[in-house]
């Protein structure tokens with residue numbers, strides 16, 4: 001980013017993993033950042049890293065399943081940074097479970113977090129951008145599980161497919177207001193939340209064998225794509241999902 005006042009971004013689910021890397025990547029590009037976790041005390045390491053990168057950093061508590069929490073977190077982020085230009089909907093939870101066994105509570109939890117949480121955060125960001133007349137952008141982290149079928153991931157995949165279609169719908173609805181809406185669909189990325197799978201040597205071998213580039217993605221690669229989509233260079237991109245999967249879904 002060059003010249004002008006510093007831009008601001010809100011990265012949800014930034015206590016670790018992909019969200020923490022996105023926040024740091026944006027900070028290195030000159031953004032001031034609000035970061036969230038369901039528990040604000042889990043953000044101290046990330047905040048230290050953001051400050052070391054020269055950014056103003058605002059830790060915010062957020063549970064995307066709660067409308068009241070969304071309103072409170074948005075208000076806190078806007079208040080701390082003086083307004084928001086970019087929202088990154090990264091908060092999400094995995095679920096690996098046969099469809100035959102999924103419960104109503106699990107449906108509410110996964111859809112409530114990954115799909116409804118992304119929608120209502122986007123809605124509040126949309127309202128903020130419209131009210132302030134800012135030409136901002138929204139970037140949501142979807143998944144290749146929303147593009148191709150895989151056993152035991154139905155609920156997660158349904159939510160992520162919804163995120164990608166939401167991206168198209170909101171992009172069209174808000175284009176005339178100068179608001180861009182995009183998504184990124186990563187394939188497998190090695191993060192702590194997926195540790196159980198990644199430490200199983202059988203899984204690692206099976207999963208990488210299906211990827212033409214022969215490896216998993218990294219959190220830094222996802223962060224670099226978010227930085228691009230948030231940059232002026234991506235000003236003509238909206239309603240798109242950038243698939244980052246080492247070629248998995250091109251097969």
Ligand SMILES: NC(=O)c1ccc[n+]([C@@H]2O[C@H](COP(=O)([O-])OP(=O)(O)OC[C@H]3O[C@@H](n4cnc5c(N)ncnc54)[C@H](OP(=O)(O)O)[C@@H]3O)[C@@H](O)[C@H]2O)c1
Pocket residue numbers: 012013014015016017018019036037038039042062063064065090091092093094113117141142143144185186187188189190191192193194
């Ligand atoms: N890792 C992969 O292979 C992969 C692949 C494709 C897509 N993705 C997507 O990428 C995103 C990040 O994945 P990750 O592996 O980095 O996950 P992670 O390490 O488990 O981090 C998830 C983050 O989301 C937050 N979160 C969870 N539930 C929340 C809720 N109800 N309200 C607000 N925040 C909540 C967590 O907050 P707390 O600090 O409170 O726990 C945490 O900061 C997710 O949307 C995931 O579906 C991941």
